[in-house]
Amino acid sequence: MRPDNRNEEQHNDRSGPTNSTLHMIIQHELEVIIVPVLFLAFFLVILMIMLLLRFCPERKDTKAPGMTRARPLGHGTSSRRTQRLSARQNLQGIDAPVELNPLENEVPWSEPAGPETQATLAVVPGPPGPPGERQQGSFNMVTPLPVSFPVKPDNSVTLNRAKMNNSNVILRTLKAQANASERQSFLGFASFLSELGPHSFLPGLMGVVSLRTPLVIVMEELDHRDLLGFLWKCRQDTGPENPCDITEKNIFKMAAQVASALEYLHNRSCIHGNIGARSVLVGRDLTAKLWGLGPAYRRKTQGQPGEPEHMEMRKWQAPEVLGRRFVSQSSDVWSFGILLHEMVTLGDPPFPKIMATELLQHLQRGKTLKRAANCSNSLYSIIKSCGQFASHDRLVLAELIRKLQSGERSANDRTALRVPEPLDIEKYLREAGYGDAYNYTVL
Numbered sequence: 001m002r003p004d005n006r007n008e009e010q011h012n013d014r015s016g017p018t019n020s021t022l023h024m025i026i027q028h029e030l031e032v033i034i035v036p037v038l039f040l041a042f043f044l045v046i047l048m049i050m051l052l053l054r055f056c057p058e059r060k061d062t063k064a065p066g067m068t069r070a071r072p073l074g075h076g077t078s079s080r081r082t083q084r085l086s087a088r089q090n091l092q093g094i095d096a097p098v099e100l101n102p103l104e105n106e107v108p109w110s111e112p113a114g115p116e117t118q119a120t121l122a123v124v125p126g127p128p129g130p131p132g133e134r135q136q137g138s139f140n141m142v143t144p145l146p147v148s149f150p151v152k153p154d155n156s157v158t159l160n161r162a163k164m165n166n167s168n169v170i171l172r173t174l175k176a177q178a179n180a181s182e183r184q185s186f187l188g189f190a191s192f193l194s195e196l197g198p199h200s201f202l203p204g205l206m207g208v209v210s211l212r213t214p215l216v217i218v219m220e221e222l223d224h225r226d227l228l229g230f231l232w233k234c235r236q237d238t239g240p241e242n243p244c245d246i247t248e249k250n251i252f253k254m255a256a257q258v259a260s261a262l263e264y265l266h267n268r269s270c271i272h273g274n275i276g277a278r279s280v281l282v283g284r285d286l287t288a289k290l291w292g293l294g295p296a297y298r299r300k301t302q303g304q305p306g307e308p309e310h311m312e313m314r315k316w317q318a319p320e321v322l323g324r325r326f327v328s329q330s331s332d333v334w335s336f337g338i339l340l341h342e343m344v345t346l347g348d349p350p351f352p353k354i355m356a357t358e359l360l361q362h363l364q365r366g367k368t369l370k371r372a373a374n375c376s377n378s379l380y381s382i383i384k385s386c387g388q389f390a391s392h393d394r395l396v397l398a399e400l401i402r403k404l405q406s407g408e409r410s411a412n413d414r415t416a417l418r419v420p421e422p423l424d425i426e427k428y429l430r431e432a433g434y435g436d437a438y439n440y441t442v443l
Helices: 002-027 029-055 078-087 180-196 227-236 248-267 294-302 311-316 329-344 356-364 377-386 397-410 425-432
Strands: 117-119 139-144 157-164 167-174 205-209 216-220 280-282 288-290
Touching: 139 167, 167 180, 180 205, 180 216, 180 294, 227 280, 227 329, 248 280, 248 288, 248 329, 248 377, 248 397, 311 329, 311 356, 329 377, 329 397, 377 397
Parallel strands: none
Antiparallel strands: 117 139, 139 157, 157 167, 167 216, 205 216, 280 288
């Protein structure tokens, strides 16, 4: 019996520590196992949530319907805006003016078939309502936009007039057959206009239809449309109490308004590069607003140099631009002098006896614009100061605005300008340097 007892004691000696350890684990199971496991699980859950929030591509666009609010014009930096736009898989609208919500849930509409075609689109014409509320509006009385003379056909954009909540608007509409590059450019131009922000003498951006085709940029309409056509109308209509009568005082006032808009653009690092009567819109009260921003947008996005894009622009361009150097703020001042010449002559082209291809050599010989018969000494002095061959000799915008405001106070406000020569469109196109296939449109 002694050997068996000894074996049992040895077995108890070997199993004793194991049983003791197991007993201790069972006794402290909560502290040793459960709590660490809970902490680990909690950490993993938090980590998963953070990863989902950080890398989920739909994070910014998964908002409840109707909850997106518009941001004011100019909100944030353009680089952040570009990153937002490029990150979206589907176009969800662009920033709109502060008084508008982004346009969404539009229904398709067709090209105008008659003088009063109806077209319903989702538009936000009034001030924003409570968060999440969408306002519905419609375009009606959609008609083609009249122009001063036939325009070269555009395969991607149509221009129409319309009513939006009793306001006259211009619809710049991208055609349905436009390709991806044209869509990108169209919405990029809309974003460019939004980034510029509002100004008293820039046409108002009323909204952008961007979620569904057709894509539309909605702009305010000015009653007299482009200044060049208005000047031609003033030249032809000579009856008593003519609403198109324009005096020297009107020229100074309207020119100061355009110069104010140009100064605003320059302060926002935007060189216009397309100043001319064709690029100014005129309201019923003869308020002038600067437009024609297409070249400025293309220069910003494509890095194009400052040479004229088409032959018909050459007679409005500064010598350094004709010499294929980059356009500058001073180049805009030169073109502004040409605009003043157009206004005082009621729409005559600059340098009428000089071919556009020979203009640079003409200017290099020290030639300048001749004084028009209707032009006063004070106005011609400003034109000459804008038209100095060396860019550093031209007026700066602040001084130009001061001279225009000073000239307005002493300008003739009684005698309407008159030009005895009737308008000859073919002669104008030839002397202005337009090719047979090229005409203009301000929008």
